[in-house]
Amino acid sequence: MKTNILLCLLFVPGSQLNPYIQCPHVCTCKWKSGKESVECSNTLLGELPVLADTTQVLNFSGNHLPTLKVDFFLAGGLVNLQEVYLSHTHMETMNRHSLRGLNNLVKLDLSYNLLSKVPAPSLAFTPQLRELYIPHNPIHSIDDFTFQGLSELTTLDMTGCSIGYISTRAFSPLHGLEKLLLRDNKIRILDSKTMQPLFQLQTLELEGNPWMCNCSIKHTVKWIRENNVPMPRPPICSGPSPVFHKPWIQLSLKDFICPPVSLISQKPRYINHPPGSNLTLTCSYSGDPTPAITWTLNGVPIIIGQKNLLSTEIDGERITSSLLLYSMYPRDSGRYTCEAFNIGGNVSTEFNIQIVDVNLFYEIFRLKIYIVLSGAGCVLLVFTLFLIGYNYKFRYNKIKYSNQLIISDNQETQWLQLLPDNTRNNFSYISVRF
Template structure:
């Protein structure tokens, strides 16, 4: 057999070797990294080559013209043991659902630099253990919610160099253990807060080369990178706003990631001037609702001048500013016709400011309507209250003065009559010094048959006692309970009698004969003026007191005076003290002490 024939037979036998027993001519089969690897790179293949060993673990068919990976593409080739598949730069435009079905050991897939417009989610429905997926370099514009829901074990995800401009909030929701994410070199302006929160286990991220809009929407991303200390080899750079363009995240504080305020009109509608009309006297309210991150500062202006809270315009007119729930309200109380004008609400933060314009129109009151101004009402009320208070005070003072005047008059009246003040009001008893007088009394009976006892005192050394006695306010007659009438005291000269007494001749005469009860009288032994006796409060020196009849009926000749009824009686002469409030007379069976017999509250002098 010729040699060329033998070589041809060998080649035919090599091609006809059953799968698993040989390596396709367009591929390289070798052990690499402890795994059986088949590489068919850049062979211009439009389908999988036949004859690949089923025990192959790594298959690299990158750089071909595959276009589409049909359903069960690898299962039909018997490559169920594949762990890694590399199909990069193969002009793939479509990967059918189930293309990787039955590859339960698949852990790594490289689909980079193809023409895939979206993440082939359904292709991985039966490959739950994929840990590394590279989709970089595909024209993927949007990452939809649940794009990786069949890849819960994914640890590394490369989406760099795509055209991603929008990442939905739940796009990474199922990647609970994702550690590395590459989103660099895309068209991403923002990443929402929800997207960032779903990447709680991330240990490395690449975000550079994106047109980042460094406003409030990136605030959470900035905080997340700083607080979690996420490694990022290259710091992202701001593309906008203009004030932050070209500046890196690492050199900006969180406060710079702000959104300019936006006015939110109630009931919708755009900007422009808002008309506010109120009736004169009513309150005018301007509501300025807004949105801004971070919280802005709100200022109100009128005629170019700022309005401060609680600015007082007049007695009842002022500005009040309320701020709550992203709304600032300005209230002008008690408006008048001069308050019309344009009011401005300016909302400002680190990202910029926005303003809202309000035009106030004051409507006059109808001609027939006469409504008091609030200030007028307050003044009237205060005036009425003041008048009532003053009137009450005046009435109180007048009544008090009348009461005091009546009390003084009553006291003077009782004082003149010799009685105590009304209502039983008593004064502290005070005993004045004893004053003695000279008496000249002849012996004789002091008892007249009509029951009156009289005494006429003669003062001095020679008589003339009537006039002196009448003018002496301190002379008080005192009697003592003895059996015989005796005369005491000096009858002449400078000698004073401190204990002159007139004694009853009948020692057995009792109080009952005088009209008293047998017990100690309640008037402390002072005599009671008989209803038939005569008492005068003038300057006469003669006083009449009721007495029991004398047994002998004798009357001293020098003291006998006529009574009003024509009878004679003995007159006891005495003059009340100058206060005219009391006297002391010692009756039979009465006490002998000069300190006794004073009625409480009365002042007198005994002689």
């Protein structure tokens, strides 16, 4: 009888767990909610103490774990863990094998840490995970297939992170997700394709984000309403101005609009075109609702008739308009404008058309070349005449001064004898002593 009483006492809720492993003095070991639980929070520990391998719940929050090392739990034999709490541990990184061995883990709390991204490689070792809490971590985006392998996940809390972008396939494996908490982030746009895999969703929190309530989230709002997904508090619009600071619940789908946007360059185009030929002008825009398009010539609406043909193609929110102009002549030159508009605004594209006779253009070009060459020829002629005149003057001066001879005394008689008798008086000479 005494033996039976002793065995019963060993399993009374609140009593110490496995008697063969002593509970660390800084921790508290007890039964809690029918599970073997160890409380080691705020104990300044940097490593796991020796714990019983039958431990099911471990609270290690408030300690210093900047990096969760490889086989952090498996190395201590803690393969039966079902709940792990690691909040406020200054955690920045997790080794891809840090959660290896936790095949029975159903709840993981990583809140209030320094993780810059969701630790997807580590989470792949927790196929039974049902609740994941990563709020208040500096996570900026959620990429495709981040939660690959977590098909059992029902709760995902990413409140108060810095999330600004969520890819269209970020939640694709989470077909059983029931609660998604994304409030107080930096999300402006959320594609409806991102939400489509979440057909089991029962709670959605999106408030506290700077939502741009235009056509980019129109289909997301439509999906939420069609699937009757409860939102405890409605999100508030941060723009555009017509719906600024209005809650989603007060807006109809028609209020989620986008002004027209040109799909080609809006810079004015300058086109020189030969007379007598046809010309096609094309503009393309997107917007929601689909924009309407008008054509003008120098600000006057173009009347569609025998000299032109207008064709329009609409593909969803995209519209393309082509204006075919027949037999263009100089009188048809001018500023052609394609303008798109809807309730959200308007935008336009300009085409500056000049009808120019190519032959006339070349004749004018040749005339300009002739004028330039003629001018150059005149300059060359004047320069040549100048050189001729300068050369004549130079030779004249040379002949003029050559009548003076500079000779020495002993050469005077020789020079005078060489000169003809009738030319001796025509030369003057200077006698110089050497």
